Amino acid sequence: MTDHEGGRRDLAAMMQPLVRNLIAAELPVLAAHGVSMWGYVVLNALDGEPMRTQAALAQAIGADKTRIIGTLDELQDAGLIERTPDPDDRRVRLLAITAEGRRVRRAVQAEIWANEDRLLAGVPEADRHAFLRVVRALSALPREEYVRTPGPAR
Template sequence: MNGRRRDLAAMIAPLQRALVAAEQPVLRAHGLSMWGYVVLDALDGEPVRTQAALAEFIGADKSRIIAVLDELENDNLLERTRDPADRRARFVAITDEGRRRHDAVQADIQRNEERVLARLPPADRAAFLRSLAALSALPASEILGD
């Protein structure tokens, strides 16, 4: 390869597609959509958000996420309450059942990830996870070079 490496996106994209595909049967088994899991995951880390802030955080259009929130609320996985300071806004919080479902899905997903990560020597695996955590925490502006 002439001392050159492949672009990060060229290396990450196929891995991401395969990991997402591996998650689909797990999500189906637990009765969740990918967006439903993304919402529960975001709420598990920050249990109360406005719908607008949640949509922005997960990179979803706030009008398109309503159906996902409705489904999760109907399944008792999250609850929405009106913001007393702004009646147009709603707070979204994960329920105990939502947290249980999220944790079960995450455990099943990570069981497969552990199998994949086992392909790396232990030191490389630890370095990969640390590096991935550091890079994924970068603000978009740093990646875009703004």
């Protein structure tokens, strides 16, 4: 564990501004396609597999069920998703992305990826791959694994 020699800063302190900048870079792309950040997150979640309830979708994307309603309204009005009542249980709304929604999602993602590739262009390929491996590994950890309250310094 010699990574801290030379006095690096906390991981969160280094990564948070980075993530903020990445998000800032996504906003004009999303705006150009008329989709909000949460709308894009929803499209990503629904592409591939539809969801049976809004609560399930909310949980899948780490949001509150009350928080995504406005987003779903917008996406539906724009024709990017469909929200159809389930005949078997008329309380639930079946959620599915439309062909147009898929098209918008792919267009947005292509531009975002192109920008990420540009940012990473100066990084050696081996480092880039290792970086993505570590990001994926850390992303895979459940939250409980992160928050391991340590005892006071002895």
